[in-house]
Amino acid sequence: MLVWSRPGRILIWAVFALLFGVLFLAPLAVILLSSLADQWNGVLPSGLTTEHYSDVVQGAAWKAVKASLVTGFLASALALVSGTWAALALRIQDATLARVLGVLFFIPSAVPSVSVGLGLLVAFSHPPLLLNGTIAIVMVAHFVLISAFTFGNVSAGLARLSPDFEQVASSLGARPAYRLWHVTLPLLTPYLVAAFGLSFALSMGELGATVMVYPPGWVTLPVSIFSLTDRGDVFAGAALTMVLVAVTLILLLGLERVAGRQTRS
């Protein structure tokens, strides 16, 4: 809707700035200030320091960054493959079956992540499915929680893809595998990149299920942050949070560039 009057536009911008400031910027600003605070007893910190960053870097921060990155990357890659596969497979199924299976795929995203963690802990605690205490169970937990989003993203991309591309490719003699590799997947690339980015961001911030299943030696960033703040080291937790935000942001911006290039071509 276009707002034609100048006061109307000013009002709309003011409301937007207020909401954006309160809901998005204020919490981030508080965390940033906390990560740099020497002491914080009043409205604002009494002094600024980079000491908390030095502490987390010298401590377990880099191990946590690595654990989060590896978990995020592997779980997202796995979710991307299975989500894409599922979306492609459901596309050629009977509409009712596709709808039912599509809803089933989304169920994990509606279950609290703590419950997913607990469920995995119980399910994988006995041979032959003994994953408890391994890194694999962390991957599985993240995969379960994020796969619905990759499926949703790729399904949305497929729904927008004109069937003409694949049909013309077929009529020109392209067999299904050739067509998939040379036509369908390249055309879906922006959606695949977006799906991977979203999955990765979700995985990087995942705490509920991870805290239930993580083994010693595989402490992700959110678990580290939770541990630090839980024992009262709020400033170090804030510094680690900023590390998490920075790492996730850098990766997402990189993916955005890739997606942008694909969309332009």
Added chain:
Amino acid sequence: MSVPAFTGSNVMDVDAAKIRGAGSNVHFDKVSVAYGAHVVLHPLTLDIAPGEILAMIGPSGSGKTTALRAVAGFVRPASGRIRIGATDVTDLPPYERGLGMVVQNYALFPHMRVEDNVAFGLRAQGADKALIGERVKDSLATVGMSGFAKRYPRELSGGQQQRVAIARALAVRPRVLLLDEPLSALDAQIRRNMVEEIAKLHRDLPGLTILYVTHDQTEALTLADKIAIMRDGRVSSHGPTAELYRRPPNRFTAEFLGRANLLPVTVAEGAAGPKGLAKARLGDAVLAGAARGEKPGDKTLLCIRPQHLSLTGDEEHTNRIVGTLKEVHWQGELTHLVLDVDGTPVRVSATRLPVSLPERGSAMPLFFAPGDTSLVPEDVRG
């Protein structure tokens, strides 16, 4: 950047000759298509001869695209068989049918350059590099797009993309070229040019069998050797283009192909004379027109094209009717008049008007030649 016209004649030696003999006939043998209980194509039996352009035209939902998609292999017939040449392709997947297809929105692969788009089918079929290079060059030359090989589709206009889509389809040496409303996305001026250029392409590649689906009668009339007019999932009429236009076999064909005027008449005398003209009565007027075996007393329709009606009579335009002038629409090179003749609206397309037209509401005589009219039976809906 301007685009040269199709240069099919220039490449005849290198390319057209190879395509010339490549066309196959297409045979629909009682092919029907249904989605559940809903039949979208009733049993269709039709032949397209090698090297022929058959235009399937009809309104939306008439089954024309379904018939094309059945040939392409994207719709599975509920019954009947489809043969291309000697091969029964009914159970073959699309990629084994040896076709080329051009669709309304061209569907050029946006992530590939023009040359890669054109090479796509050959690469998919595992052709060797030298052959691919030669065919890409020839196909682009055929459609006048040699200078655009390195471009991406987004860098081309609609007309240029359409040419590339045709080149891509031609590169695989299709047995049959399927054109599914290929010009619908273009604006009127480019569409007119493209129709002429596709006609020229076919003159240069006469062996190419083309199934051309469109809702545009001008495209069909310009391009097609034969036309099949579809209605409600059935072929309403099928025959050589000029014949269907001159002697439409039913009301729907007469109205769909050229917007004919159809006057309800009663046959007074059956066909007589060397031209087989019958006489029919419209009110007090007795009119002569080409007969179709009608008997005296039969109720039928007299078909007159708007451009065959004259405002002045002479020894050729001997049929005379009188109508009431209702509307006059000047459109530059043509003026369209609408008259009421015994309750039936009659359209006249005149290139020249008398110095003074009667006032709207006045009576006005119209003249036409018996040879320009035919008797058309009223539709019998199945």
